[in-house]
Amino acid sequence: LGGAPVDGQEVRLAVAGGGEARVLFNTAPIRGATGDVEGVVAIGQDLTRLRNLEAAAEQAEKMAGLGRLAAGIVHELNNPLVAVTMYSEALYEKWAFASGAAADLEKIKAIKEAGQRIQKLTRDLTAYARGGSSKPEAVDLAPLLDQAARMCKPAMKESGAQVERAFAEVPQVEGSKAALVHCFVNLITNAAQASGPGAAPIRLSLAADGARVVAAVTDAGAGMAPEVVRRAFEPFFTTRPGRGIGLGLATARGIVERYGGAISLASEPGKGTTVSVSFPALPRP
Numbered sequence: 001l002g003g004a005p006v007d008g009q010e011v012r013l014a015v016a017g018g019g020e021a022r023v024l025f026n027t028a029p030i031r032g033a034t035g036d037v038e039g040v041v042a043i044g045q046d047l048t049r050l051r052n053l054e055a056a057a058e059q060a061e062k063m064a065g066l067g068r069l070a071a072g073i074v075h076e077l078n079n080p081l082v083a084v085t086m087y088s089e090a091l092y093e094k095w096a097f098a099s100g101a102a103a104d105l106e107k108i109k110a111i112k113e114a115g116q117r118i119q120k121l122t123r124d125l126t127a128y129a130r131g132g133s134s135k136p137e138a139v140d141l142a143p144l145l146d147q148a149a150r151m152c153k154p155a156m157k158e159s160g161a162q163v164e165r166a167f168a169e170v171p172q173v174e175g176s177k178a179a180l181v182h183c184f185v186n187l188i189t190n191a192a193q194a195s196g197p198g199a200a201p202i203r204l205s206l207a208a209d210g211a212r213v214v215a216a217v218t219d220a221g222a223g224m225a226p227e228v229v230r231r232a233f234e235p236f237f238t239t240r241p242g243r244g245i246g247l248g249l250a251t252a253r254g255i256v257e258r259y260g261g262a263i264s265l266a267s268e269p270g271k272g273t274t275v276s277v278s279f280p281a282l283p284r285p
Contacts, residue, residue, distance in 0.1 A: 001029075001037055001040060002037070003029045003031075003037050004029070005026075005027060005028045005029065006025065006026065006027040007026050008024060008026065009024070009025045009026075009027075010022060010023070010024050010025075010047065011023055011025060020048075021046060021048045022046075022047045022048045022050075022051045023044045023045065023046055023047060023048075024044065024045045024047050025042050025043065025044045025045075026042070026043050027040050027041065027042045027043075028040070028041050029041075062235070070122070073122055074122045077118060077122055078122070081115055081118055081119055081122075084111065084115040085112060085115040085116060085119065088108055088111045088112035088115060089112055091108050092105065092108045092109060092112055095108055135176070136174045136175055136176060136259060137174070137175070137176070137177070138172040138173075138174060138282055139172060139173060139174070139175050139176075139177050139180065140172055141170065141173060141180070141206055141213060141215050141279075142167045142170075142206055144177060144180050144181050144184060145165075145167075145184055145204050145206065145215060146165075147181055148181050148184035148185045148187075148188055149163050149184075149188055149204065151181070151185050152185055152188040152189050152192055155188075155189045155192040155193065156188075156192045156202075158192075159192045159193060159195050159196060159197070160195075160196060160197030160198070160199075161191070161192045161195040161196075161199065161201070161202055161219075162201040162202065163188075163201055163202050163203075163204060164201040164202070164203050164204070165203075165204050165205075166203060166204070166205040166206070167204075167205070167206040168205075168206055168207045168208065170206050170207065170208045170213045170281070171208065171213060171281040171282055171283075171284055172281075172282045173213050173259070173261075173279035173280065173281060173282060174259055174260070174279070174280070174282060175255075175259040175261075175279065176259070179255045179258070179259075180255065180259075182251070182255065183251070183252040183255040183256060183277070184215070184217070186248035186249065186251060186252045187217040187248075187249075187252055187275050187277075188202065188204070188217055189248065190217075190219075190248055190249070190275075191217050191218070191219035191221070191273070191275075192219075193240065194219045194221030194222065194272075194273060195219050195220065195221050196221070199219075199220045199221065200220035200272075201220075202217065202218065202219050203216075203217070203218040203219075204216075204217055205218070208281065209278065211280060211281055212278045212279060212280055212281055213278065213279050213280075213281045214276055214277070214278045215276070215277045215278075216274055216275065216276045216277070217274070217275050218272060218273070218274040218275075219272050219273055219274075220272040221272055221273060222269065222270065222272075223267045223268050223269045223270055223271050223272050223273055224239075224267040224268075224269065224273060225269055228267075229265055229266075229267050232249050232265050233249050233250055233253050233263075233265070234246070234250065235247060235250040236250075249265075249275075252275075252277075256277050256279075259279060260279065260280050261277055261278055261279040261280075262277075262278050263275065263276070263277050263278075264276050
């Protein structure tokens with residue numbers, strides 16, 4: 001409006017229904033007979049698809065490099081980790097029945113837990129970098145959610161969290177049982193770590209939404225600020241340094257999208273967090 005043209009200005013525009021568009025604008029002033037600016041012509045080029053393709057290519061490049069790194073880490077750590085976890089487990093069981101050995105028992109327990117933590121790190125790296133190669137099959141989400149909740153009992157015991165279920169009868173979806181269990185373990189573990197003693201139970205829900213099946217994990221924890229929500233699915237982004245490497249949500253998103261699903265996160269400070277996962281429903285037999 002001041003009379004200066006603008007070339008190559010890229011902007012983000014909110015899209016009805018969620019998301020954003022990336023548009024490149026060029027503008028030129030329209031002058032009247034007196035030379036004053038009476039208006040502006042703006043010509044926009046939609047770059048959304050191009051930027052999405054660029055982001056996908058960059059992500060693929062990151063994953064390829066991470067895959068090589070993960071393969072090397074897993075190869076070098078696997079054999080000694082098996083020995084550490086196996087022998088520490090055997091020693092823990094032996095010393096658990098010995099009298100007057102509480103201090104030694106705690107040391108052995110710490111060794112065992114450290115080994116298990118490194119194993120989880122290598123599994124997360126491999127799962128994120130390599131994705132899944134399992135052949136898709138028709139799966140029921142309710143038993144998978146139950147299995148994931150059972151696998152998260154140590155995390156829930158540590159935080160004092162409880163679980164409640166609200167499962168409606170829903171159609172099957174397509175996916176890999178092992179991969180989807182891994183996905184829900186990550187989501188429930190995050191919810192358990194966000195919860196605390198006395199907090200409302202973690203809610204696991206299943207419902208049909210038109211032609212899709214929606215599974216949600218809701219906690220009543222501290223919630224997240226908007227800037228944290230925006231970065232929650234970024235690889236290696238974490239709000240708990242020292243307790244993880246920030247691959248839980250990124251791995252979950254990769255698994256969900258691999259089988260045609262979508263994942264979203266809703267959170268507000270002081271109001272908890274809900275992570276929703278939806279998949280296309282398979283026709284009922």
